[in-house]
Amino acid sequence: MRALWFALTPSLILGLLLTRLISLPQSDYYLLAASVFIGSIIALRPPRLPLSILIFAALLVGLFIGLASTAPSLPGMKTHQMAEHLVAVALGSGLMLVSAQVIAYFLNKPWQGLAVRILGAWITAGASMVLALMLLVPLSPLKP
Amino acid sequence: MRYPSSKIVLSIIFTFLLSPAAFAHTGVGLAGGFASGFMHPLMGLDHVSAMVAVGILGAFMGRPAIWVLPIVFPLVMAFGGVLGLAGLPIPGIEIGIALSSVVLGIMIVLPTKPSLWIASIVVAIFAIFHGYAHGAELPSAANPLAYSLGFVVSTGLLHLTGIAIGELIRWPVGKMVARAAGGVIALAGVGFLTGIL
Numbered sequence: 001m002r003a004l005w006f007a008l009t010p011s012l013i014l015g016l017l018l019t020r021l022i023s024l025p026q027s028d029y030y031l032l033a034a035s036v037f038i039g040s041i042i043a044l045r046p047p048r049l050p051l052s053i054l055i056f057a058a059l060l061v062g063l064f065i066g067l068a069s070t071a072p073s074l075p076g077m078k079t080h081q082m083a084e085h086l087v088a089v090a091l092g093s094g095l096m097l098v099s100a101q102v103i104a105y106f107l108n109k110p111w112q113g114l115a116v117r118i119l120g121a122w123i124t125a126g127a128s129m130v131l132a133l134m135l136l137v138p139l140s141p142l143k144p
Numbered sequence: 145m146r147y148p149s150s151k152i153v154l155s156i157i158f159t160f161l162l163s164p165a166a167f168a169h170t171g172v173g174l175a176g177g178f179a180s181g182f183m184h185p186l187m188g189l190d191h192v193s194a195m196v197a198v199g200i201l202g203a204f205m206g207r208p209a210i211w212v213l214p215i216v217f218p219l220v221m222a223f224g225g226v227l228g229l230a231g232l233p234i235p236g237i238e239i240g241i242a243l244s245s246v247v248l249g250i251m252i253v254l255p256t257k258p259s260l261w262i263a264s265i266v267v268a269i270f271a272i273f274h275g276y277a278h279g280a281e282l283p284s285a286a287n288p289l290a291y292s293l294g295f296v297v298s299t300g301l302l303h304l305t306g307i308a309i310g311e312l313i314r315w316p317v318g319k320m321v322a323r324a325a326g327g328v329i330a331l332a333g334v335g336f337l338t339g340i341l
Binding site (some may be wrong): 015040117119122125130137 | 210214215218219221226229274278279280282289292293295296297304305
């Protein structure tokens with residue numbers, strides 16, 4: 001668990017900093033693809049999954065979230081406000097991750113583990129259907 | 145490791161329950177993505193009965209079916225959803241959904257347990273019909289991502305409800321209750337097929 005945090009946090013910060021230089025087109029595609037992959041891991045829980053794959057996934061997810069969180073360039077918006085936006089994204093993402101981890105941590109009884117697996121399967125299902133929607137119906141992007 | 149006291153847990157739950165909904169934006173209520181997605185499986189009895197049946201059947205068959213079936217269902221359902229989104233014509237979607245309740249209900253009622261492979265294939269086939277229906281409705285949702293999250297949560301809860309019913313088999317009376325639930329689901333399926341329900 002700690003290794004994933006060490007992978008995700010710097011990649012998230014790196015992604016946020018890179019938003020000043022590059023923009024990730026169609027970032028929703030990448031995030032949904034990551035959801036499909038990670039949801040599958042939660043659902044199937046392969047017994048001999050190398051930690052390196054999980055760390056690589058955490059690196060990519062952090063980077064995608066960061067790159068997808070470009071600060072809005074509004075007229076009159078000051079630099080420190082953009083920086084505050086990036087800090088807020090980092091804090092919000094961390095808070096969501098902590099919330100999910102706390103829930104999963106307390107769901108440690110066998111039947112509760114079933115609930116987590118089912119949730120993983122449904123995350124994969126939901127994300128793959130929305131991904132398919134975006135790919136098959138490109139004129140219907142995700143609405144805010 | 146200290147666990148939070150029941151008072152703290154209850155306080156958190158009541159805080160959520162007492163919080164009023166914010167109606168500052170349009171598209172809330174059933175028009176909103178998450179709410180309509182959450183309510184979609186719950187409003188359709190045909191979906192409810194099939195999801196609960198998958199959970200009961202998994203619990204009846206024991207490990208590993210108890211987690212394999214509720215995982216096979218959504219994963220294959222997503223494939224059916226993609227077919228629905230692509231607009232590929234599959235005849236008899238509603239009949240397939242109704243049949244899922246009949247067949248799964250009968251599998252619960254019968255005393256013989258099917259093998260895991262057969263049960264998984266049966267569940268997978270019916271999941272395609274359910275997925276097709278979800279997928280066909282996805283583009284009209286106010287927010288497809290929130291819609292899909294909504295039906296993910298509510299369908300997962302339905303599977304867990306089925307598993308909870310299936311877990312009653314630990315007691316003799318509970319076994320009868322769980323089998324009776326399978327009978328009710330099969331009868332409901334007949335009702336869907338004939339148009340009575």
